[in-house]
Amino acid sequence: MFDNLSDRLAETFKRLKGHGKLSEANIADALREVRLALLEADVNYKVAKDFVAGVRERAVGQEVMKSLTPAQQVIKIVREELSSLMGGQAEGLNLIGRPPQVLMMVGLQGAGKTTTAGKLARMLAGMGKKPLLVPADVQRPAAIEQLKKLGAQLGVPVHDSDPGGDPVDICVRALGTASRLGCDALILDTAGRLHIDEPLMAQLERIKQKLQPGEILLVADAMTGQDAVNVAEAFHQRLGLSGVVLTKVEGDARGGAALSIRAVTGVPIKLVGVGEKLDALEPFHPDRMAGRILGMGDVLSLxxxxxxxxxxxxxxxxxxxxxxxxxxxxxxxxxxxxxxxxxxxxxxxxxxxxxxxxxxxxxxxxxxxxxxxxxxxxxxxxxxxxxxxxxxxxxxxxxxxxxxxxxxxxxxxxxxxxxxxxxxxxxxxxxxxxxxxxxxxxxxx
CATH class of the missing domain: 1.10.260.30 (Signal recognition particle, SRP54 subunit, M-domain)
Structure with missing residues (x-):
């Protein structure tokens, strides 16, 4: 992800460094290229416009114009603004409160919700938690079997869900299972649809009302670009999302979703799926991601x-x-x-x-x-x-x-x-x- 954007930005800043001194004119030329690069990366139009305006306001100030290395100062500003655009600092999961802490996974079909539930269970187990996986997607019976296989592979208990049951009742009964097994985290794998519809949202709202989850995480496919942002907006309006999990970021996604979701919805990206294996789920660090976009690497994560x-x-x-x-x-x-x-x-x-x-x-x-x-x-x-x-x-x-x-x-x-x-x-x-x-x-x- 971000490969094309990184290349475009690198070329733009290379030309900028060719100027001994910067003027408002050549800064404007560079920022025009930055804006085009963002739009090509499928970043929301208004987000790209506001981003460039913010960089321009800082870049034409005395801090840059009187600097011995003005081009580097501009790159520093772009990095800081990129980090701010994606949220500034990493936001961890809310695991505070009386156990079991309930984490509700929502999203459309095909985003990788069930697999992400398994990855999250592995991550929580590594943090000393004892998670319970709850298959609440009765629309797709294969999802129940898939979650059971993931649980067996991870050594994590899975609630025995009835494919013909009511998803709300399944989630409520899972609380009793968690208490009986001594589990302190409940991961709800809820139903998805090919598109957002009223029955789906009404069902998710009932689950939220009954279980009062500490986390409502939208699992969104990074490959879908601006569609992922639109999906996040729709889910947030009805459910009040606490965070987003972006999947398939290791692919050739252009990066627009990662750069736009926080600015458009106000919902932070908390986790990213970086591969198919069950250990391929990582916390999202906006500041580190900004460095990677600009070719500065991410040594801390390594x-x-x-x-x-x-x-x-x-x-x-x-x-x-x-x-x-x-x-x-x-x-x-x-x-x-x-x-x-x-x-x-x-x-x-x-x-x-x-x-x-x-x-x-x-x-x-x-x-x-x-x-x-x-x-x-x-x-x-x-x-x-x-x-x-x-x-x-x-x-x-x-x-x-x-x-x-x-x-x-x-x-x-x-x-x-x-x-x-x-x-x-x-x-x-x-x-x-x-x-x-x-x-x-x-x-x-």
């Missing part, structure tokens, strides 16, 4: 991901093994698994400052399948073979290739690359105290 994915004790043990040149294929496989917890390589690159500007980086598509093949090859080895790759002869290589669904040449390539990597680690470790920084770098890798 650090947080790494802190949650990598175990400190394992990292320290690995550092010791690397220092002694005892790093084996079992360690390598463990590192692959921990890195994959961070998400796709493409998403990781997107968080690095300036990565999009590096030559060739834009068109580089990291081969996730290749990483999967490497892991499969190592997993097809015996513990002894992973510890001592040198014992893997021709017959063993043939067996490993057959077990992992690859060719013997693929196995040979992996073993050759691993041997070369170990030689490099040994050379670095010989540098001793003079190169402690390199050792720490290798350990972190």
């Amino acid at each position: 650090v947080e991901k790494a802190a949650s994915a990598f175990e400190q004790e394992k990292a320290q043990a690995l550092a010791k093994k690397m220092a002694k040149n005892e790093f084996d294929l079992e360690d390598f496989r463990e590192q692959i698994r921990q890195i994959r917890k961070l998400g796709s390589l493409e998403s990781i690159l997107g968080m690095l400052p300036g990565a999009g500007k590096l030559k060739g980086m834009k068109d580089m598509q990291p081969d996730e399948k290749e990483i999967g093949r490497v892991e499969a090859i190592i997993s097809s080895m015996t513990p002894g073979e992973r510890a001592k790759p040198q014992i893997i002869d021709a017959s063993r290589r043939k067996r490993i290739a057959a077990g992992s669904g690859v060719t013997v040449a693929d196995v040979n390539r992996l073993l050759k690359n691993f041997t070369q990597a170990k030689k490099m680690m040994k050379q670095v470790s010989k540098l001793g105290g003079k190169r402690k920084g390199l050792k720490r770098l290798l350990a972190s890798m």
